[in-house]
Amino acid sequence: MHSETARAEPVKDGTILRLIKRIHLPLDDPFALAGLIIYAVFILVAVFADQLATHNPLEILFTADYQLAADLRPGEDGFVLGTTSLGRDIYSQLIYGSRSALLIGITAAFMVAVIGTVVGLLAGYFRGWIDVVLMRAADIAFGIPFLPFVIVLSAFLEPSIWNVVFAMALILWRDTGRVIRSQVLTLRTRAYIDAARVAGSSDLKIVFRHIAPNILPLSFLYGSIAIGWAILTEAAISFLGFGDPETISWGYMLQDAYASQALSTGGYYWFVPPGICIVLVVVAGFFISRGYEEILFPKLKE
């Protein structure tokens, strides 16, 4: 998505453009390309949800003869994917679900990437007590079971889709942080860093101007993995009943279907589509990150 905006802009060697060039997207790999296309479609659906949806996703609907429009099969009475047992339109829920998925995915990925990158940079560059403290914290974060942690947290806080983002920001920076730290450790011994130091650059300038740009693709890689994680976690939390009942998400739809016995009544039209949407978005993230890995670590290809 970044490259699309990049190409549209006139070539100007500003800092932003340099950063964007660093994040070269993996367009040669067919799977990565497929992933990008899936992302593009879902973003479009999320943006134009108001136009695409046929009903209000939470509204209880009635048929023309004033009957509750409950448990309708796909196609019946003009409901594309049928209705839930409370008479809500499944297709519209699916469309609006893309909004919360993308919102959660992108903010969580951003948080995980930013926190992990800053931790990795600080620990790897300054070493000493900063390193010890941060890596101890990472060890502790590795010892906390993630999903149970999110469950407990969501139960104590007000129900909201942001709980998942918050929990991910608290715990999942650990992977990114460790990897980036080790990358910084090798970078800081390079000659050009010494050269910068001799030339009188401050520590902050070295970290953010000379080291950070080189680890940006790694941050982006971990960010793209985190998108999938966030969507899966949100789905699990909603499914367990700790989600926000006011916000339609794919996890909420699955919970609704499970709790309404859709499994035993053969309501495949109800619980299959949200799952497929989750799989598509998450797998798109995996494909993109794989394409990335091949650019970052070309050895894998051999």
Place this chain on the structure above:
Amino acid sequence: MLWAVATILFLMFRLMPTNPLAAYIDPTFTEEQQQLLMAKFGLDRPLWEQYFIYLKNLLQGELGDSFFYRQPVGERVLELLPNTLVLTFSSLIVAYLFGIIVGAWLAWKRDSVAERATIPLVLTTRAMPEFWLGMLLLAVFSFTLGWFPAGGTRSPGSEYDGYLALYTSRDFLSHLVLPALTLAIYSQGLPLLLMRSNMLEVMNEDFVTMARIKGLSNWTVVVRHAARNALLPVMTSFAIAVGYQIQGNVVVETVFSWPGLGRELVNAVSASDYPLAQGAFLMIAVVVVLMNLLADLLYSLLDPRVSHA
């Protein structure tokens, strides 16, 4: 390590907005009775004092009483642990056997159509929400086809004396199939991809070339020489996978009403049964930490090169 997790847990459970006794107190209780209860659970003391009491109790294995079951939490948690472990290990063993064999085979058939098609397929299994996969299997094999029971560990009314009798019964095994299969489908991806990439690496090493020069058959080279060496890192990942799976069990246990630690945690949190939730959480954390430790140990034990690096 565990101390840090326990401390975080303590703070989380004590600093939350709702009264921890909300579930315990009947609305008909008088103010006085409530105070008495607070005193009984030590909730009227300052926070630091509560914290030290909590740590002392933990060291003695004392986890408090469940509000709901009115039964010691430790007892309850230990009762459920075997169910979770049986589910975790049976699914992981299936997943690893499958993953190792298919992974090695994929490395052998490198660049074939089969390999190209399998990798995205494996990634797709990793992208599936485990509970959704469980729901699909339930709907198809239990509700539509009626091959397997829909949940729990045993048929209603059946009694078994002891865990061994239960775990070896046909009844239990038929209950185990679907949840274990769900978890296995989800977790086979890791050993499979690991095995494949290790094999590719090992196949380039000199000793494999040497074996080929000696004129050994392709099968002998791949299985006897390459696969054996590629197996080591996969085995250490098993320990990590156990720790990881224990957390993932939460949702699958809920889908299949499997009476394990994960489902208990969910129920306890929903019912505001804090001592039980805390105990279940801590037990899961203990398994995770132990397994991470075991993985580190195994790694340096199985591959002495690590400590020299």
